[in-house]
Amino acid sequence: MAQTHGVAALPAEPEKATLEGKNKLLAFWTFLGAECVLFGCLFATFMALRNQVPDGPTAQELFDLKTVGWSTFLLLTSSLTSVFAIMNMHKGKHGATQLWLAVTVLLGLGFLILEIDEFTHYVHEGHKFTSSAFGTSFYTLVGCHGAHVTFGIIWITTLILQGFKKGLTVVTAPKYYVAALYWHFVDLVWVFIFTVVYLMGKVGH
Amino acid sequence: MANAHAHAHAAVHHEPKRYTGLMDWLTTVDHKKIGILYLIAGGFFFLIGGLEAILIRTQLMYPDQKIFVGDTFNQLTTMHGTTMIFFAAMPLLFAFMNAVVPLQIGARDVAFPFVNALGFWLFFAGGVLMNTSWFLGGAPDAGWTAYAPLSSIIDPDGKFHGVDFYVLGLQIAGIGTLIGGINFLVTIINMRAPGMTFMRMPLFTWTVFVTSILITFAFPAITVALIELMFDRLFHGAFFEASRGGNNVLWEHLFWIFGHPEVYILIMPAFGIISEVVSTFSKKRLFGYSSMVFATVLIGFLSFMVWVHHMFTTGIGAVGNSIFAIATMAIAVPTGVKIFNWLFTLWGGNIRFTVANLFATAFIPTFVMGGVTGVMLAVPAADFQYHDTYFVVAHFHYVIVGGLILSVFAGLYYWWPKMFGRMLSEGLGKVHFWLFFIGFHLTFFPQHFLGLMGLPRRYFTYMPGFGLETGNFISTIGAFLQGLGMIVFLINIIVTARKQKDAGNDPWDGFTLEWTIPSPAPEYNFKQTPLVRGLDAFWKEKMAGNKEMTPAEPIGPIHMPSPSILPFVMSLGLFISGYGFIYHHYIVSGAGLVITIISMFLRSLFDDHGWHIEPEELEEHKGGKA
Amino acid sequence: MSEHTHEAVSDESKRHKHEGPRNHNLTYIVSALLTIFAFAAVLYGQLDRTFIILFIVVLGLIQAVFQLFFWMHAKEKGHFFPVIGIAFGFFIALTAVAAAVWWMWW
Numbered sequence: 001m002a003q004t005h006g007v008a009a010l011p012a013e014p015e016k017a018t019l020e021g022k023n024k025l026l027a028f029w030t031f032l033g034a035e036c037v038l039f040g041c042l043f044a045t046f047m048a049l050r051n052q053v054p055d056g057p058t059a060q061e062l063f064d065l066k067t068v069g070w071s072t073f074l075l076l077t078s079s080l081t082s083v084f085a086i087m088n089m090h091k092g093k094h095g096a097t098q099l100w101l102a103v104t105v106l107l108g109l110g111f112l113i114l115e116i117d118e119f120t121h122y123v124h125e126g127h128k129f130t131s132s133a134f135g136t137s138f139y140t141l142v143g144c145h146g147a148h149v150t151f152g153i154i155w156i157t158t159l160i161l162q163g164f165k166k167g168l169t170v171v172t173a174p175k176y177y178v179a180a181l182y183w184h185f186v187d188l189v190w191v192f193i194f195t196v197v198y199l200m201g202k203v204g205h
Numbered sequence: 206m207a208n209a210h211a212h213a214h215a216a217v218h219h220e221p222k223r224y225t226g227l228m229d230w231l232t233t234v235d236h237k238k239i240g241i242l243y244l245i246a247g248g249f250f251f252l253i254g255g256l257e258a259i260l261i262r263t264q265l266m267y268p269d270q271k272i273f274v275g276d277t278f279n280q281l282t283t284m285h286g287t288t289m290i291f292f293a294a295m296p297l298l299f300a301f302m303n304a305v306v307p308l309q310i311g312a313r314d315v316a317f318p319f320v321n322a323l324g325f326w327l328f329f330a331g332g333v334l335m336n337t338s339w340f341l342g343g344a345p346d347a348g349w350t351a352y353a354p355l356s357s358i359i360d361p362d363g364k365f366h367g368v369d370f371y372v373l374g375l376q377i378a379g380i381g382t383l384i385g386g387i388n389f390l391v392t393i394i395n396m397r398a399p400g401m402t403f404m405r406m407p408l409f410t411w412t413v414f415v416t417s418i419l420i421t422f423a424f425p426a427i428t429v430a431l432i433e434l435m436f437d438r439l440f441h442g443a444f445f446e447a448s449r450g451g452n453n454v455l456w457e458h459l460f461w462i463f464g465h466p467e468v469y470i471l472i473m474p475a476f477g478i479i480s481e482v483v484s485t486f487s488k489k490r491l492f493g494y495s496s497m498v499f500a501t502v503l504i505g506f507l508s509f510m511v512w513v514h515h516m517f518t519t520g521i522g523a524v525g526n527s528i529f530a531i532a533t534m535a536i537a538v539p540t541g542v543k544i545f546n547w548l549f550t551l552w553g554g555n556i557r558f559t560v561a562n563l564f565a566t567a568f569i570p571t572f573v574m575g576g577v578t579g580v581m582l583a584v585p586a587a588d589f590q591y592h593d594t595y596f597v598v599a600h601f602h603y604v605i606v607g608g609l610i611l612s613v614f615a616g617l618y619y620w621w622p623k624m625f626g627r628m629l630s631e632g633l634g635k636v637h638f639w640l641f642f643i644g645f646h647l648t649f650f651p652q653h654f655l656g657l658m659g660l661p662r663r664y665f666t667y668m669p670g671f672g673l674e675t676g677n678f679i680s681t682i683g684a685f686l687q688g689l690g691m692i693v694f695l696i697n698i699i700v701t702a703r704k705q706k707d708a709g710n711d712p713w714d715g716f717t718l719e720w721t722i723p724s725p726a727p728e729y730n731f732k733q734t735p736l737v738r739g740l741d742a743f744w745k746e747k748m749a750g751n752k753e754m755t756p757a758e759p760i761g762p763i764h765m766p767s768p769s770i771l772p773f774v775m776s777l778g779l780f781i782s783g784y785g786f787i788y789h790h791y792i793v794s795g796a797g798l799v800i801t802i803i804s805m806f807l808r809s810l811f812d813d814h815g816w817h818i819e820p821e822e823l824e825e826h827k828g829g830k831a
Numbered sequence: 832m833s834e835h836t837h838e839a840v841s842d843e844s845k846r847h848k849h850e851g852p853r854n855h856n857l858t859y860i861v862s863a864l865l866t867i868f869a870f871a872a873v874l875y876g877q878l879d880r881t882f883i884i885l886f887i888v889v890l891g892l893i894q895a896v897f898q899l900f901f902w903m904h905a906k907e908k909g910h911f912f913p914v915i916g917i918a919f920g921f922f923i924a925l926t927a928v929a930a931a932v933w934w935m936w937w
Contacts, residue, residue: 029917033917034920037920037923040925044927044930047931076863076866079902084852184902185903191898194869199870
C-alpha cells in the first residue's frame, strides 16, 4: 500500500493531512502537557529534598560541570537534528528523514552513555539511591529523564526501521512528527535539569 | 468524515473481522460497548464498596462492638474509600462519557477507539489487582489518602502487602484514566459535527471537556506520588523517611495536588447530567447556558488552586492557610451560579417528575447542604475543630453520594433507553429513589452532629454514655435503607433486561443529538453526520417543524476501526507485572512488562486499516431512515 | 472535511516562510549561548547566590520558550490548544514547585 503513494502525491504537511494525524498531534501535545505536570512534581520533590544529605557528599562536592556540559551539548544537538529530519519530511525526502533521525538516536545514545558513566561514578563516591533523600530524589528525577531518553531511542529506532517497509505516507508522517515532538520535549526538560539540579547544586545553599 | 477516512486509506476494502460472544466484548473498540463495560465493572465495584460501607456501619451500630476491629476495620475504611472513588465513581462517569459524548457531538466514534478500550482494561486490571489483596494477606489499611509515613511502613515478616496493592493497583488504573482523559479531550476538540461550535455543545459535553482537562493535568501528580511511595516501599528509597532527610508532608502535597482536582473530576460530569435532565423534564432550555459554561471552566481552573485546604492542620502557617481558604470560598460563587441556573430552569417549566428528574431535583438541595459544610470547612480556624471528625465524613458524603451518585442515578434512568434500547421501570425506580434518598439523609445527616460532638473518623468503636449512640444507630439504619434501595435497582435492571426492547428514538422529548438516532445507537451512530444549526440542535429542528436533523453529507461508506485483543493483552501484562512488584519477583514483573511492550510493538508495526460499512448495508439496517 | 484540504493548499504557499533551516539554526545558536552563559555564571562564582539562581532560571525559561516556538512549531497556526495545554501544564508544575520551595526548602 505504501508504494502506491508516490512522494509527489503527499500533501505539504503529511502529518496533518488526515483526521487521524490531526488527532494524534493534538493528543500528543496534550500528553506533553501532562508530562509537564509529571516532571513538575518530580522537580518539586527534588527542590524540597535537595539539601537533605545527612552524611555523604553534597551536590556541590559531587557534580562535575564538564560532563554535564557535554551531555547538554549532545542532547541540544540531537534536538536540532530531529528538526532537520522533520524539515526533510516536509520536503518529501524520506531517506534524509531517516538519516537525520538516525543521527538523533546516536546522539541520544551518547547522552545515555555519559549519564550511566556519571551515575556509576556517583555511586562509587557514596551518593546512592538509598543513602539520603537527596540521593533518592536525584536519581528519581534524573533517572526519569534518562528513562524518557531510553524510550525515545527505542521508539525512534522502531520508526526508522518500519519506515523502510512502509515508506513516507500520511500514516507514518504523524508518527515521525510526534516522535520528534517528544524528543524536543525531552531536551526541554533537560534544560531545567541542568539548571535546577546541576547548576543550582553547584551554587550550593 | 467517512470520505476522508476512505481517501486516507486509499479506499482499501477489508473484510470486517467480527467476533461474537465473550471475544466480542474482549476485543471491542466501539465506544458504546466500552461504555457498557465501564458501567458493569464500575457497578460491580460500587456494590463491593457499598458492601464494605454496610460492614463499617454494622460495626458502628452500637457502642463497644467487636465485629470488625483494628486492622480489619482499617482495611474496610481504606478499601471503601479507594474503591468508591477510583473504581466505582470514575468508571461510572466514564460509562456516561463513552455512552453519550460521541452521540451528543454528532461523531461516529471517539478520536482513539483503540486507546479507549485500553483505558478501560487498564482501569479494570488495576481494580481487580487491588481487590485481590483481600485474599492475599490483607487489604490496604492506611486510609484512602495513604498518608506517609503510615503508608510506608513495611511488614517485617513480609506477609502483609496491603499498601503495595494500593500503589500498584492505582498506578495501573491511573494510566488508564489518563489516556481516557486525553482521548475525550481530543474527541471533543476535533470530532464535533459540522456546525457544532463550542458554544453549541450540550452542557454534559462541556463538563466532560473540563473533566478531561482536569484528568490530564491532575493524574500525573498522583503518578509521581505513587512512584515515590513505591520506591520507598520496594527499593528502600528515602522520600518520606525523616531519618534520611525525607519529608512526609511531600506526600500530602502531591496527593492533594491530584486529590482536589479529582473530586472536581467526579462532580463536573454530575453537574452536566443534572443540567441535561432538569432542562429536558422542565421542557425548557437550560437557563443561563453561557454562564453555566463559564462557571464550569472557572471551577475547573480554581480546583488546582485549593489543595492546601486539605492540609490546614499540617502547620504551614497563617499566610498559606488564609490564601487557600479564600481561594476555596471563591469556588462557592460559580457553584452558586449553577444552583441558581438549575432553579431558574425549573421555574415556570412544565415539570415531569420521572425517576430521572426525581433524582435530579433531589440532588439540588442535597448538594447545597454539602456545599455549605464545604464553606464551613474552608475556614482554617474552624477547620482545626472539624478536622478528622465525622463532620468531614458527612461533608464529603453529601457532595459525593448526594451530589455525584444521585446524578449518576438520574443519568442512568435518563440514558438507559439510549444505551440498551429498554426503558427502566418507573414504578420500581420510584421505590429505589425513595429508599435511597431517605436512607442517604438518615445515614449522613446525623454524622454532622456526631462530628461536632467529637467523634473522630476512622475509629472502629466508641464508648457508651457520650451521647453518640442515637446518631450512630440512625446512621446505620440509613445505610441499610440505601442497601435496600440498591437491591430494588438491581431488580429493576433484571426486570428491564427481560422485557422486549421498547424504547423509541426519543422517549423523553429530548433536545440533543443522541435522541435523533435509534435506541440503542447503531454501530456507526449516525448514518449521515448531522448539520448542527444551534444550541440544543434537535430542539432547534423540532421548533422549525422538522422531525429529524438535516444531514451534512450524502450517504456513503462508513469507515470503522477493527476490533483488537491488544488492549486486553497490554493490560494483562501490567496486571502480571504488578504482582511481580508486590512480591519482589522481578522476573515476573519483567515478563509482564515484556508482554505489554511486545503488544505496543505489534500495534505500531501493523497499521489498522479498519473496514467499511457500505451504503447498501446501511439501507438494510432496521434503524436506518431513507 | 473539505475545509481541511483548503488548509493544506494554503499551507503550501506559507510553508517556505518558516520552514527554512535559518530559524532552526538560529534557535540552536541562541540555546547554546544561553547554556554557556548559565554555566559561566555559576563557574565564575563571584556573584550573589540569589542573583545567580534567578539568572540561570530565567535563561532556562527563555531557552525553553525559544525551542517550544521554533523547534516544536508552536508559533504556527493551528497550535492554539497545544500552547494552552503546555502553558496550563507548566502553570500547574510551577504551582507544585512553588509550594515545595515555599514550605519545604527555603
